[in-house]
Amino acid sequence: MSKTGQKKAIVIGAGAGGIATAARLAKSGFAVTVLEKNSFTGGRCSLIHHDGYRFDQGPSLLLLPKLFREAFYDLDTTLENFELSTDLARMKDQIERWEGKDGFERYLAWLREAHQHYELSVSDVLHKNFTSWWDLANPSFVWTGLKLHPLHTIWNRASLYFWTERLRRVFTFATMYMGMSPFDAPATYSLLQYTELAEGIWYPRGGFHTVLAALARVAERLGVEFRLNTAVAEVLTTADGRTANGVRLASGERLEADVVVVNADLVYAYSNLFPQTEATKEFAASLRERAGSCSSVSFYWSLDRQVPELQTHNIFLADDFRESFDDIFTKQSLPVEPTASTPRPRPAGRDAVIALVPTGHLLKSKGHPKSAPTENGMLRDQDWPALVARARSAVLATVEARTGCAPLAGMIQHEIVNDPFTWEDKFNLDKGSILGLSHSFFNVLKFRPSTRAVGLANAYFVGASTHPGTGVPIVLAGAKITAEQILADRGLRPGWKTHPDQLVDLGVPQNRGTKMLDRVRRPLFWPAVLVAFFVAWFGLAAYYWTPLVGFRR
Template identity: 75%
Template structure:
């Protein structure tokens, strides 16, 4: 495609989805400009700094590494070629309980066996392996049948082959229900269900399908990019820039530029009133915010935007970023502190949209896995306390539930801080953690809302409840607005950085299909190894796949039945 023939694309937002989509469109021949309201790229995957301390503002662990490798592979490069080093955490999590016990989640099967049998008895490990097998099926089917497919019509959902696949994903069961089948103690049911916090959901509501999250941790490990999570997205930015993507930071968008009937996008209008025209607009801003603030408020779009605000949203968080004057060796890289009243702690967040009296929370110590995150001999600590989202969208009427915007937030934040500090000190025996903090940064629901335009401060966008996934989830092609597409947490396939990267591929391929253009990346992942290189090696005799003995028995049984049938027929005619 010559420069004169190039289609112009604008991407609103430089989060994970926007960065990956921009690079893919540029590789496909588009002239791409990314417009970002902040002075940094990465969105929630950005970095906070303070005098030698470094904190991941959002995600602090890398899961589903194959989806990251796929994004780079499709752009004719790799994580390694771009200088990104992934470090595997030796322990996935240390899970701390109120009764003084703890459980260490790990990819080490021997260590897992010993711990599981301690709590569940000798047959407990066998049940764990059965759970792992089910979670493996959830993982494999989700990657192939959901994360790499778009759902543009109801037939995609009703197709008999997908229905059969869907049943294997146990979408009508909760993660807690399925875990209770395999784990008989309350302790281990908690250990194998808390990961729903990644999606901002309660384990008592989240579909069982999402056991794939803890499966990938246990089968593939938890990884950390040296230099912080933003290192991965910064590498994708550089790949995009090599493909001539233009990034404009500190450039907020006021609204879409449309045709006179308000039904077709032809560019954007910036807050500065500058107009930029384009053939395609990709929205990586929060979807609910975009429909209600960036789109022209014609009757159909206004109604749709209002309905989106009433959908189930993920939780918000009060996140603390602490600079310590010493190390706290009692803490691992990733630590989970579970409330004694486990179910009540989730009900307070997701049923009543509040802060639990006794919160469960996550502690990350990036300097434990990557010493460059803090000065020598000191630790950087991130504490994430899930809380309900805000009661209402900014500037709009109340929804049914949420935390009041005029809540006494200083008191609420202080209570969350006291709860975290006292719980960590009492359960780990690390001493008075509060006395080690020399600097603090705080993000609360208002921070998430103002920094990233997240509707109601919901840190993970729309929920993943049953009627918020697949065809029920807002589509990648904008409703009521031609030439406009979405990528990010609240559109298909869903939230979480690796899922959003998969979504960037889906969105880009939809754009290319709509414009009759060729998809320019090679088949993946079946033709590459974990290292991201093609499987072109010779297949030797020892590597040939032989049929199972079961197949031979089945073939013999079929032959016998056929033989008996023919024999009976022959006897009848003579």
Template identity: 70%
Template sequence: MEKPPRKKAVVIGAGAGGIATAARLAKAGFSVTVLEKNSFIGGRCSLITHDGHRFDQGPSLLLLPKLFREVFFDLDTTLEAEGIDLLRCPTNYNVWFSDGENFELTTDLARMKTQIERWEGKDGFVRYLSWLQEAHTHYELSVAKVLSRNFISIWQLAAPKFVLAGLKLHPLHTIWGRASRYFWSERLRRVFTFATMYMGMSPFDAPATYSLLQYTELAEGIWYPRGGFQTVLAALQRVGERFGVEYRLGTPVKQIITQSDGKTARGVELETGEIVEADVVVVNADLVYAYSNLLTQAAPQTQRYSKRLRQKDGSCSSISFYWSLNCKVPELQTHNIFLADEYRESFDAIFDRQTLPDEPSFYVNVPSRIDPSAAPEGRDSIIALVPVGHLLESKGFGATPNGESGIPRDQDWSALVSRARRAVLSTVTARTGCARLEESITHEIVNDPFAWEAKFNLDKGSILGLSHSFFNVLAFRPKTRAEGFRNAYFVGASTHPGTGVPIVLAGSKITAEQILDDMRIAVPWRGRPSLIRDQGAPQNSTTGKLDKIRAPFWDSILIVVPISVIGMILYLLALYIGPLWLQRVLLPRGTYR
């Protein structure tokens, strides 16, 4: 008997989500083709090189390592087996303030204790431990209740168990509001809230749930893959190719083509006019861009949804500088944060006015500090990322490139790039005491919002996709199955579960499982232990009495109940005998006869 033909899947985009989903589907038996418009894989997780200097174009630190290990584990391999060497940063960040002080965020609890007590006293460290406990709860519940399941209906949010868990996530509180309960100085409130930059949000708007990001840094550390972030995705590409995935680079997609019903995708049309047929289409391109540009043949329902999507809040954009230096800058660590004095105003300028703050906060990464291969010997490679507002309109809907007339003053990007460059260079020198960086820069590359949009089709240049505000997460976030479609799906930053490389990798599992369940195909990794859910469970709990796990409740029952019974008897006896004894002692002999 002949085997049925293999199902065909086309994946649009070779970003983190596309690469991982392609490998998962191929393992399940699909014939998978990945189409990527650029000549390289990784999307924003790609490298820029110049004359021996190497820069991570997007993400430059690896968080939530369990989520990375999970995807390799499900594909029958490991990071180590694929040649990935994770380097742990000895210091998470140096946070630099304008008054000459700096705070070193680290997994070293003794070091954290010394610093926190310096600013907030001994009670401050106790409050820090309480904050850490709350952030741990946010982390564990998010992994168990959010990152491991799909949300296809709003009614899932009303399930009693989820409501009880959701209350512990503090979704209606802001990160700033919760942090202010535990940290009483303005300095430490800023230190423990700036990480919302990872989601392209303001700490005054971001749900408190996302304190889990700084928790994982402090509990699990910050890591960096030797050779650059893109090496992890290159390894996933190789794993996928072993399962038969075909990669076609430099192959832009024009549109997704449908059957006459407008609800069933039958493949894609390339810019060259070539048709690639498929049973399933997975979109790893920016979601808002895809609905507006790739689903033009869709039914009216989908086109109406596309218009609504363009009204949703996007994340911020960035002006990113990639500098080749002819020397080292020892004053800078691997990861450095420079915070504006007008902290709240700096976020309001970005998210309310979509521009560059007068005094910006920014991030400086020196990959050559942790991985010497990122720069020639005796030199440094430096990345400076300055968060800014996104474009007011996306390409094709009214955006105006640099240099043309009609640019709003607050979005004259040529002028804003120059101002951001001056601010970074002067601030780094003033706060760290290092030599003037501009005198050591031998080469510069810049990505502004227009560059992000042009390179990666990011709607409005929003580098982290849609916002993570309350009504943009869980069942409110765009679904993993395309609106109005039977066999088109999304994976990436703007669909569930959200943005960030580890979160997108978790999303690849959700999307792949949804596809396989919809097509009634067995999920190869289902039923196996989960690294993110089961890691930490006792592995040898039955080998001997020293290893047995007992809840203290039952032990206390065995001890407390008998003691309580004896105590109650003694108490009753004391109530009865005590007064008689007192009468004999205190009253004159014979008066109680």
């Protein structure tokens, strides 16, 4: 029971964004209930268990740790402290091995640009909501936007700094974390490679889900109620169909709410959860036509021994690099030579190997007949059993050839497979796109679906396909944006603030005192420019102007 007069919020979905938004709203005084169709929290960031083996179902690596820290700090708690470090000397040796003596200097120049992409993206994109077109046209943001190189592809930009094909591949592959090809992804996303180098790649002990499980416990301490195995059938509205006021569960139960936050896949929600008015149907159809991220065939292998030749995390790039991305993003299929990623959690004396093979998404949304041809004559359901079998053979052969390990096939005691249909059915991901809508130029900022639902008051979105975008740390930043928007729409203040003693941990510059030596001072650039402009203007005027004849010819 909520206190008399206390606002009620329902959050549909217990993924990263749903959990974080629920906790923030609860801290700000809402009575919050989270409804989750599955028997677990975390969404794609959940665990698969089998006979003592544990697998990360989705992401396994923790990147952009500042955004994780921020989520916990705002809720008056912390992540475990740890020290970041990188080996620049080793990097210098590796770069010069392939790029020559001047290669390291070019690497540092690339690192400087990627650092700028990272810092500007965090300050001017991930912590801001784009609710109007003026937010894009604002001169200050236009200037910032130019520095982010959004009209360059990450591949073309990297080619300016790295002159060997090998290193161009190494420093652009991270766009797959967002389900995009490096030949299409904006250069802004060099920030992904940068954060790996500057802040490190982290593997949470116990699996990635432990981070979200900790966040869920924080939410529960703040009063959030989690109801698992509770599917939502539809979002309820007032009689005029313009305002959300609750939900109807698949069981038929109705729950009232002042606010409904949707953490389910946005494309799915507009097509299946919202009232199907003409406007909603039209918008849902337009969403289904937008570019989606890739899907994957993921193998979860329980081995009967350890494989010392495998590292904790391994990436095997296809030799036909560009062709493999064309197969995924143009043909929506499996490359002839797939790229594979193999995180490797370790049970005692044995290995649990996850092999993720990026592939194209399904060609039609759920609900379309599987035999219906698409516009280009292909079927929604390609021969996925054959593609999965080919992916398995390719991964086994590649791992053995490139590591020199013994044949893996004979070590596999048990196998679980997630293909595009699995991602679609288990998590309601439109077409099985594992990272939601693409991050192409016209799918970000104000072009990306808004956190405030279209045509339905009191309904909001958080998650991969809404602003600011996909990936767990980005979604956590989005949860703050969504929560603050909900509160601002009701004239309420957030229940959190960044405390001064947290600024160093969050990487925020601070003024540490009032003494002259402690103050942060930047060069007075713009005043100098204005002075130079007026001096030049008056000088030219004095030369060309005379009182008798006006301007000289």
